[in-house]
Amino acid sequence: MPGNTFASITNLTMKPESAAWRALHDHASTQLRGGFADRALRAARGPADETWRAFFSLGARNVRPGFAERVLRAARAATDIPSLASHFALSAATAVVCLSAVFFLHQRNVDAADARNLAEWQQLVQAADDPDSNML
Amino acid sequence: MESTSTTALADLVRRAQKGEESAQRELIISYQHRVAGFVYAMTGRSDYVEDLAQQVFIKMVRAIDRLQAPAQFESWLFRLARNTCIDQLRRQKLRRIFLPFGEEHENIPEPPGAVDSEELDALRHALAQLRPQDRALLALVQEGRSHAEIAETLNTSVAAVKARLHRAREHLREHYQPDHEA
Numbered sequence: 001m002p003g004n005t006f007a008s009i010t011n012l013t014m015k016p017e018s019a020a021w022r023a024l025h026d027h028a029s030t031q032l033r034g035g036f037a038d039r040a041l042r043a044a045r046g047p048a049d050e051t052w053r054a055f056f057s058l059g060a061r062n063v064r065p066g067f068a069e070r071v072l073r074a075a076r077a078a079t080d081i082p083s084l085a086s087h088f089a090l091s092a093a094t095a096v097v098c099l100s101a102v103f104f105l106h107q108r109n110v111d112a113a114d115a116r117n118l119a120e121w122q123q124l125v126q127a128a129d130d131p132d133s134n135m136l
Numbered sequence: 137m138e139s140t141s142t143t144a145l146a147d148l149v150r151r152a153q154k155g156e157e158s159a160q161r162e163l164i165i166s167y168q169h170r171v172a173g174f175v176y177a178m179t180g181r182s183d184y185v186e187d188l189a190q191q192v193f194i195k196m197v198r199a200i201d202r203l204q205a206p207a208q209f210e211s212w213l214f215r216l217a218r219n220t221c222i223d224q225l226r227r228q229k230l231r232r233i234f235l236p237f238g239e240e241h242e243n244i245p246e247p248p249g250a251v252d253s254e255e256l257d258a259l260r261h262a263l264a265q266l267r268p269q270d271r272a273l274l275a276l277v278q279e280g281r282s283h284a285e286i287a288e289t290l291n292t293s294v295a296a297v298k299a300r301l302h303r304a305r306e307h308l309r310e311h312y313q314p315d316h317e318a
Contacts, residue, residue, distance in 0.1 A: 039313070042255070042312075046308055047258075047262070047308070051256065054255075055177060056173025056278065058173075058256060059182070060168075060169035063185065067164070067189070068168065069161075071190050071194060072164070072197065074190060074194055075197040078198070
């Protein structure tokens with residue numbers, strides 16, 4: 001074998017560190033499993049189109065028969081799913097109703113307090129105008 | 137030939153838009169396997185495929201009347217599929233954050249060897265390492281979408297799509313090792 005001839009020639013003249021290098025290379029090459037070149041090329045090129053196609057059809061296999069019927073039935077049965085915009089609209093409407101209620105109640109209390117104060121002032125004014133009154 | 141099939145598809149879509157159930161059924165049957173494959177590429181989970189594909193087609197049935205250009209049906213359908221899958225992955229991620237011990241089966245990827253061959257397993261593993269957006273990009277290209285269509289789907293420029301695609305392919309190659317040991 002040419003390798004052996006080469007090895008026997010080089011062994012005669014080889015320095016000890018060269019022998020160590022060679023042993024290292026030999027050890028390293030035993031770590032490579034069969035088909036290394038193919039695997040390296042596949043990894044370098046990425047998945048082939050056939051692999052992608054096989055992958056997609058693998059996913060497609062998970063669709064059970066009668067799928068279209070199930071989808072149409074579910075689409076008919078599904079109620080309207082509220083969108084994000086409708087959520088915001090509902091929140092805004094709720095906020096408007098709450099603020100209106102707060103404003104209305106506040107305004108009613110203020111009006112009642114005003115009326116009460118006005119009545120008291122009128123009473124005071126009447127009492128001040130009437131010298132016989134002993135309210136003051 | 138291609139223009140004939142495009143016209144036929146546009147007619148079918150128009151009929152589906154008018155609420156014709158047979159046309160809707162035909163559309164679902166025509167695209168169910170492609171959408172399922174796309175969903176599988178996006179999620180890497182065979183148990184999600186039927187559920188998500190169903191969600192995609194329900195959205196399709198409910199929104200098809202709003203599709204302006206029937207000729208753009210395919211791009212529109214795959215945009216629905218992409219968005220549905222990305223929403224699902226986002227929800228799953230949130231659930232993992234807030235309920236780390238709940239629904240534990242969701243955190244477990246399919247076991248290695250669950251798919252047919254070493255290469256398919258490697259592709260599934262490599263896709264799982266990518267961001268969902270990059271996965272979608274690669275899957276859309278494999279689905280035959282043009283760069284222009286993808287750019288429209290993602291609301292970006294063709295140049296940006298090409299750049300992102302290049303990066304996504306690089307990442308996929310980095311992780312694609314058919315003899316990987318999970």
